[in-house]
Amino acid sequence: MSDMYPMGSAAPAEPAAARPSKVVRFCDAVIAWTTLAAAVLLPLFFLPWTIEVSELNKQLLLVLAAAVAGIAWLGKMLAERKFEYRRSVVNVIVVLFLLVYALSAWLSQSKYMSLVGDFGQEMSGLLSVVSYITFYFVIVNNVRSAKQVTRLLYGLVLGGFVAAVYALLQGLGLFILPFDFAKTASFNTVGTVAALGIYLSLVVTLCGALLLAGHGSPTDSKKDKAMAMGGKVFLVLTAVVSLFLVAVIDFWPVTVCLLVASAMLIAFSFVHAKNLKNIGGVLLPIAAFIVSLLLLFMRFPLSLGYPAEVMPSMKASMEITTKALREQPFLGSGPGTFIFDYAKFRAAEVNSTPFWNIRFDRGATHFLTSLATTGLLGTLTWLMVSVLLLVSAGRRLTRADEETWHVLIGVFAAWALLVVSKFTYSSTITLEFLFWVMMALLVVVHRKDFFSVKFENSPRAAMMVSFVFILSLVLVLSGVFVECQRYAAEIAYASAIRADRAGQDVDKVIEPLSQAADLNKSNDVYRRNLALAILVKADREFSEDVKLDKKKDEKDEDYQQRLQAARQDKVRQISQLTAAAVNTAKAATDINDKNVANWSVLASIYQSLVGVTDGADDWAVKSYESAIALEPSNPALHTELGKVYLYQSDVARQGTQSKDEKEKADAQKKTDDLLAKAVDEFNKAVELKSDYAPARYNLALALDRQGKLKDAIKKMEEVVTLNPQDVGVGFQLSLMYFRDGRKDDAIRLLEQVVKLSPKFSNALWYLAAMYEDKGDLDKAIALIQRVKELNPDNELVAKKLEDLNKKKTAAPGTLPPPVEQPVTNANEPGVKPPATQPAPIKK
Numbered sequence: 001m002s003d004m005y006p007m008g009s010a011a012p013a014e015p016a017a018a019r020p021s022k023v024v025r026f027c028d029a030v031i032a033w034t035t036l037a038a039a040v041l042l043p044l045f046f047l048p049w050t051i052e053v054s055e056l057n058k059q060l061l062l063v064l065a066a067a068v069a070g071i072a073w074l075g076k077m078l079a080e081r082k083f084e085y086r087r088s089v090v091n092v093i094v095v096l097f098l099l100v101y102a103l104s105a106w107l108s109q110s111k112y113m114s115l116v117g118d119f120g121q122e123m124s125g126l127l128s129v130v131s132y133i134t135f136y137f138v139i140v141n142n143v144r145s146a147k148q149v150t151r152l153l154y155g156l157v158l159g160g161f162v163a164a165v166y167a168l169l170q171g172l173g174l175f176i177l178p179f180d181f182a183k184t185a186s187f188n189t190v191g192t193v194a195a196l197g198i199y200l201s202l203v204v205t206l207c208g209a210l211l212l213a214g215h216g217s218p219t220d221s222k223k224d225k226a227m228a229m230g231g232k233v234f235l236v237l238t239a240v241v242s243l244f245l246v247a248v249i250d251f252w253p254v255t256v257c258l259l260v261a262s263a264m265l266i267a268f269s270f271v272h273a274k275n276l277k278n279i280g281g282v283l284l285p286i287a288a289f290i291v292s293l294l295l296l297f298m299r300f301p302l303s304l305g306y307p308a309e310v311m312p313s314m315k316a317s318m319e320i321t322t323k324a325l326r327e328q329p330f331l332g333s334g335p336g337t338f339i340f341d342y343a344k345f346r347a348a349e350v351n352s353t354p355f356w357n358i359r360f361d362r363g364a365t366h367f368l369t370s371l372a373t374t375g376l377l378g379t380l381t382w383l384m385v386s387v388l389l390l391v392s393a394g395r396r397l398t399r400a401d402e403e404t405w406h407v408l409i410g411v412f413a414a415w416a417l418l419v420v421s422k423f424t425y426s427s428t429i430t431l432e433f434l435f436w437v438m439m440a441l442l443v444v445v446h447r448k449d450f451f452s453v454k455f456e457n458s459p460r461a462a463m464m465v466s467f468v469f470i471l472s473l474v475l476v477l478s479g480v481f482v483e484c485q486r487y488a489a490e491i492a493y494a495s496a497i498r499a500d501r502a503g504q505d506v507d508k509v510i511e512p513l514s515q516a517a518d519l520n521k522s523n524d525v526y527r528r529n530l531a532l533a534i535l536v537k538a539d540r541e542f543s544e545d546v547k548l549d550k551k552k553d554e555k556d557e558d559y560q561q562r563l564q565a566a567r568q569d570k571v572r573q574i575s576q577l578t579a580a581a582v583n584t585a586k587a588a589t590d591i592n593d594k595n596v597a598n599w600s601v602l603a604s605i606y607q608s609l610v611g612v613t614d615g616a617d618d619w620a621v622k623s624y625e626s627a628i629a630l631e632p633s634n635p636a637l638h639t640e641l642g643k644v645y646l647y648q649s650d651v652a653r654q655g656t657q658s659k660d661e662k663e664k665a666d667a668q669k670k671t672d673d674l675l676a677k678a679v680d681e682f683n684k685a686v687e688l689k690s691d692y693a694p695a696r697y698n699l700a701l702a703l704d705r706q707g708k709l710k711d712a713i714k715k716m717e718e719v720v721t722l723n724p725q726d727v728g729v730g731f732q733l734s735l736m737y738f739r740d741g742r743k744d745d746a747i748r749l750l751e752q753v754v755k756l757s758p759k760f761s762n763a764l765w766y767l768a769a770m771y772e773d774k775g776d777l778d779k780a781i782a783l784i785q786r787v788k789e790l791n792p793d794n795e796l797v798a799k800k801l802e803d804l805n806k807k808k809t810a811a812p813g814t815l816p817p818p819v820e821q822p823v824t825n826a827n828e829p830g831v832k833p834p835a836t837q838p839a840p841i842k843k
Helices: 022-041 055-080 089-106 111-116 126-142 146-171 193-213 222-249 252-271 280-295 314-327 338-345 348-352 366-398 402-424 429-446 459-501 506-519 524-543 556-591 596-608 616-630 635-657 661-688 693-705 709-722 727-739 743-756 761-774 777-790 795-805
Strands: 082-086 450-454
Touching (some): 022 055, 022 126, 022 146, 055 082, 055 126, 055 429, 082 459, 089 111, 089 366, 089 429, 111 126, 126 429, 146 193, 146 402, 146 429, 193 222, 193 252, 193 280, 193 429, 222 252, 222 280, 252 280, 252 402, 314 338, 314 366, 338 366, 348 661, 366 402, 402 429, 459 506, 459 524, 506 524, 556 596, 596 616, 596 635, 616 635, 635 693, 661 693, 693 727, 727 761, 743 761, 761 777, 761 795, 777 795
């Protein structure tokens, strides 16, 4: 194979030129080494300083490498004083695709997520797409020889070899890296296990292509023969390890991709069989084809503990995509925003699975995800690029000469593998980068026409290149600064998450979260979690009483005044913290009002302030309604909204005690209306998820308040069936049994509750009352003595014990008021919950 132009014909004839200048040679070197380094390192690159250790860091490397390569290319044109590019219709469609993609990102539901990507969606951000396309044009216009093509392919194989060996060690339980996240078989340098499988299928294909391309290459010296043999051994070893891992992963999208690519290599080798010197070059594709074919019909007998990947089904993804297109048919919801489409359009049937409360950020395939997020225009332009290149490269293959087809078929099969993967699986930054690199190499191998304009002959071209060069420098420098800020924010956020997981003081969580929110004001995730952390601190302050040491010779009056002042200061501090939590959560909704998680957090914060802050219940209702509009199939949201209505009905019921008949009637109507709303929300939650116990439990409470005691008992019995170990539910049902006259059932159930939770004071208290009502005073006295041991300072308990010992019984069929004690179970009645409820930091 020639070291010059690989297609069997020379580049456009030009007069013999002088040796390029040092600047041009330097730019060429930068382009070559940057491209090679990206090809080798991107599949391997990760850093431990962020929560997302893989995709975010790969994006950082991708953007920096694309910036360096792009600036070097523009610098080379300025140094040569010549504008030159490879002619291809594909280039025009690529530019059109970029323009459509940018427009979709600008009009997105979440500009930040579409522009840069966020938490696993970095591959879809416009920043990443610009970097892919930059590499595409750099490769298309600067790779011109078979040697350069081969070197880049060997670089890809080298990265694959390292990734495969590391994945194999992980599967064998040999964890060579010290990081906690790397101590599982599922962790690899590429991304998900399925993404690793597709990447290794590509590596197997490239190994087969390189072996096929060099099957008959002449070697003149012993050194050349040794290097050729070493290269073949390396390719075979890499292919064997990679193929073994593909078989172990045994995931049908991976298998189909490898089957298609290996079939292509075999088919074109058969067409050009007369040019094959021996069968050795096609043995690897044949082996890959047989293995992948067998994997479609039988399971591989060996497992290395790689977990199966969970994603929406093909049917569910198609339904979500169809509904998303009805709302935004042309440009979609915005790149990287499939998580919003999933939340809004997912079917209620998902609630019957263990993944009902998970919001997936991608569909079953990259094609369906892209169709929903970039719309018909974005998807059609991408399809135009793929179809046009497949057709033109396929035609070139049918009439390629001996020297060209060896290279062309390998690149063509590898790129076709990645195209097939778009319709069978999702994607990652590594796979997207390789897609554009292989597409660029395919254009390089089968297109040879260049358009060249010297600056001396075209001042406009000189001005254009100079303008683009300066603009690129400014954008790169500005982008580096912004990206550094963004990365620093991610590091601070990771620090906060680790502090929270380690159980450190909440102040050590709030500080880095605040830093992250200040560094990146466009990320709603930081503010949402900061709001939750502030609420945790407010709850801690609320639950801790003020303690002051009395000074020497200080009067009691002065001490009490000082203590009262300290308590007032604490109340003000708590008020400031709760206000800060609300404002921070509202800021998250301002940043992204299409993210249901933001509204859900804001609603839960308002809900925690119900009964403490005026109007908190109304704001909680509005926030939950906004959240439900964005995720109507989530039973938890309907349940929480119903609980707020239930609280409001209890408040309205107080008005029924008024002596004014009109006020009393209005209060009763308002109570009935609110109870009806609560029941409606709880019923919706049950319809969405029939086994959702919180909805059934609260539905029973609402029915009880409506006076439908028997219906309430029926619903509560269903909850007990779903959660037989929930002592709070059993406690409530026993009280309902007693009020319904089923006193023996009430006693039996409450005895089980006490057996499950021996320190449940209210259960002991009410069970004693039931024994007393039954006339079994000895059992009642024994239980009250246990309650007294648990609550030694409670005067009501002491008085009750005294009364029982004097054989003074309460009126038949009545129950005493509850024991005042701290909440130990959220389902206990008769106890006032804390004003605020702590919530964990969530991502």
